[in-house]
Amino acid sequence: MKSYYGRQIVKTPVWRPDIPAYLFCGGLAAGSALLAAGADLTRRPALRRSGRLTALGAVAAGAAFLIHDLGRPARFHHMLRVVKPTSPMSIGTWTLTAFGPAAGLAAAAELTGVAPAAGRAAGLAAAGLAPALATYTAVLLADTAVPSWHEAYPQLPFAFAGSALASAAGAGLLAAPTAEAGPARRLAVAGAAMELAASHRLASTLGLTGEPYRSGRAGALLRASQALTAAGIAGAVLGGARRDSRRRRARLVSALSGAALLAAGALTRFGIFAAGVASTKDPRYTVVPQRARLEQSAADAGGGAGGRAPAGSADDERGAVGPGRDQLADDRVARDLPGDEEPA
Amino acid sequence: MSVAERMGFFTDTSICIGCKACEVACKEWNAIPTDGLDLLGMSFDNTGQLDANTWRHVAFVEQTHDGDLRWLMSSDVCKHCTHAACLDVCPTGSLFRTEFGTVVVQEDICNGCGYCVPACPYGVIDQRQGDGRAWKCTMCYDRIRAGGDGGRAGSGGGLMPACATACPTESIQYGPLDELRDRAARRLEQLHGEGVAQARLYGHDPADGVGGDGAFFLLLDDPEVYGLPPDPVVTTRDLPAMWRRAGLAALAMAAAVVASFVGGSS
Numbered sequence: 001m002k003s004y005y006g007r008q009i010v011k012t013p014v015w016r017p018d019i020p021a022y023l024f025c026g027g028l029a030a031g032s033a034l035l036a037a038g039a040d041l042t043r044r045p046a047l048r049r050s051g052r053l054t055a056l057g058a059v060a061a062g063a064a065f066l067i068h069d070l071g072r073p074a075r076f077h078h079m080l081r082v083v084k085p086t087s088p089m090s091i092g093t094w095t096l097t098a099f100g101p102a103a104g105l106a107a108a109a110e111l112t113g114v115a116p117a118a119g120r121a122a123g124l125a126a127a128g129l130a131p132a133l134a135t136y137t138a139v140l141l142a143d144t145a146v147p148s149w150h151e152a153y154p155q156l157p158f159a160f161a162g163s164a165l166a167s168a169a170g171a172g173l174l175a176a177p178t179a180e181a182g183p184a185r186r187l188a189v190a191g192a193a194m195e196l197a198a199s200h201r202l203a204s205t206l207g208l209t210g211e212p213y214r215s216g217r218a219g220a221l222l223r224a225s226q227a228l229t230a231a232g233i234a235g236a237v238l239g240g241a242r243r244d245s246r247r248r249r250a251r252l253v254s255a256l257s258g259a260a261l262l263a264a265g266a267l268t269r270f271g272i273f274a275a276g277v278a279s280t281k282d283p284r285y286t287v288v289p290q291r292a293r294l295e296q297s298a299a300d301a302g303g304g305a306g307g308r309a310p311a312g313s314a315d316d317e318r319g320a321v322g323p324g325r326d327q328l329a330d331d332r333v334a335r336d337l338p339g340d341e342e343p344a
Numbered sequence: 345m346s347v348a349e350r351m352g353f354f355t356d357t358s359i360c361i362g363c364k365a366c367e368v369a370c371k372e373w374n375a376i377p378t379d380g381l382d383l384l385g386m387s388f389d390n391t392g393q394l395d396a397n398t399w400r401h402v403a404f405v406e407q408t409h410d411g412d413l414r415w416l417m418s419s420d421v422c423k424h425c426t427h428a429a430c431l432d433v434c435p436t437g438s439l440f441r442t443e444f445g446t447v448v449v450q451e452d453i454c455n456g457c458g459y460c461v462p463a464c465p466y467g468v469i470d471q472r473q474g475d476g477r478a479w480k481c482t483m484c485y486d487r488i489r490a491g492g493d494g495g496r497a498g499s500g501g502g503l504m505p506a507c508a509t510a511c512p513t514e515s516i517q518y519g520p521l522d523e524l525r526d527r528a529a530r531r532l533e534q535l536h537g538e539g540v541a542q543a544r545l546y547g548h549d550p551a552d553g554v555g556g557d558g559a560f561f562l563l564l565d566d567p568e569v570y571g572l573p574p575d576p577v578v579t580t581r582d583l584p585a586m587w588r589r590a591g592l593a594a595l596a597m598a599a600a601v602v603a604s605f606v607g608g609s610s
Contacts, residue, residue, distance in 0.1 A: 001386040011467040039605075071456015081453070082437040142579075160593070
């Protein structure tokens with residue numbers, strides 16, 4: 001592969017660790033709002049309380065991370081000048097702007113005991129926005145030229161949705177008494193399974209752009225996340241099975257599994273973030289897939305172009321890459337390859 | 345605001361002599377801060393890349409074939425894409441499209457969210473350290489819309505951008521994009537006629553992944569040799585598909601919550 005002194009082509013995101021921290025907080029807030037709404041509707045007051053308070057705490061922390069990351073934090077409100085469907089960050093800002101006060105009202109009603117009906121309405125509104133809040137961030141990362149984020153757009157929303165559910169369920173397992181923790185337990189398993197499946201696909205189906213998810217710091221973070229997620233699933237199941245006989249130990253196992261799931265959620269976000277960053281630093285991830293695409297479209301347009309090798313696999317790193325489109329057209333005339341139009 | 349003709353740059357690298365007058369003129373006119381002195385060991389290129397403080401960057405490529413040395417020089421710049429990812433993803437409306445079809449950051453609006461930086465498929469726009477906002481080439485928006493001079497800009501009546509004005513070989517040509525495309529096609533034909541088979545245009549094609557560039561190039565080797573992506577695509581082209589996948593994931597999320605509450609005994 002040719003390059004300009006091996007230098008990167010696309011820019012590395014200037015976002016600091018605030019952004020993966022926000023990704024985790026936003027997911028935790030969204031999942032917790034859903035868990036709280038379910039607990040509210042099924043009369044599980046302790047689970048509802050922990051969900052509402054976690055949602056507010058996480059969304060407030062997330063908003064603080066977002067503002068802190070801005071180059072000009074005092075201008076954060078410039079986000080509210082426009083509504084732009086082409087900008088996932090704009091859509092996300094408005095989602096967050098609607099979710100935050102709803103989560104705040106629900107938590108306030110919970111803490112004060114005042115206006116429980118309004119608290120329920122606010123909690124349900126927050127839950128209604130929660131799936132969007134948990135998944136828009138995947139679109140935000142994918143809607144860039146960062147190779148390992150853009151190519152991962154089919155998988156990222158599921159990784160983020162699963163991670164949000166598992167984290168929120170983890171917080172529920174930590175906070176709620178065993179008698180009310182059944183839904184959190186089941187949600188932990190469902191969310192963790194969704195997250196594990198999506199992150200497995202990130203590492204295994206993306207070809208060259210999947211490499212950063214397997215190697216280096218990102219790979220280590222994601223492997224640690226998977227181990228903790230698996231442990232969290234096991235703990236969630238075990239903590240539920242023993243609830244009648246050895247209640248205290250079951251409570252401890254549930255709490256530990258909750259903590260493991262929360263840690264796994266944070267590691268997933270930092271790992272996915274790190275993978276994208278790594279994919280910007282090596283021009284290979286930008287050039288090789290684009291070159292393969294060009295060769296493929298040239299081969300398609302040229303009716304197979306004789307005995308020319310098919311477009312290289314994504315891992316192809318030959319020194320001599322194919323010529324550009326204009327050059328290729330000249331080549332075909334010069335070599336009289338099949339599939340050419342007669343010169344006019 | 346009246347809509348003017350779409351203006352552009354045609355950078356013919358076959359006549360670039362690597363003098364860097366464009367880099368200097370750009371820095372001077374736009375009052376861009378220094379990046380400091382850094383010796384990169386990359387031929388005569390000690391600038392490295394386009395970034396917040398470099399809006400023209402002259403690349404130097406040294407190639408050896410059978411003992412013959414070939415020196416490629418190319419002045420890179422913001423492409424002012426027809427489908428500009430930076431503009432699409434900007435959440436504040438700071439980035440906008442001008443009456444000349446160029447893409448410009450409004451420095452009084454930008455809040456430094458940084459989204460445009462990884463969105464650009466060419467790695468052009470960047471956040472300025474210590475300032476926090478995003479900066480890039482404006483195609484000298486202030487110069488080209490300054491009326492009355494009647495200058496050398498052709499239509500529009502304004503001044504030419506600083507880089508094109510300073511370029512001693514007319515490697516950097518500024519003008520109405522349609523005219524530049526015609527001129528580039530003739531130049532390419534001429535070079536091919538002279539046996540320079542390696543010459544090719546880059547960014548000229550309105551059918552490419554960014555809808556064609558407002559600043560396009562004549563290159564003498566593959567784009568990646570100059571640090572350019574061989575087949576850039578505006579990331580927002582896939583945005584509807586991305587939202588569909590996110591919608592599916594959101595539905596799966598809601599379904600998992602419902603199932604967790606209705607399925608089970610406790």
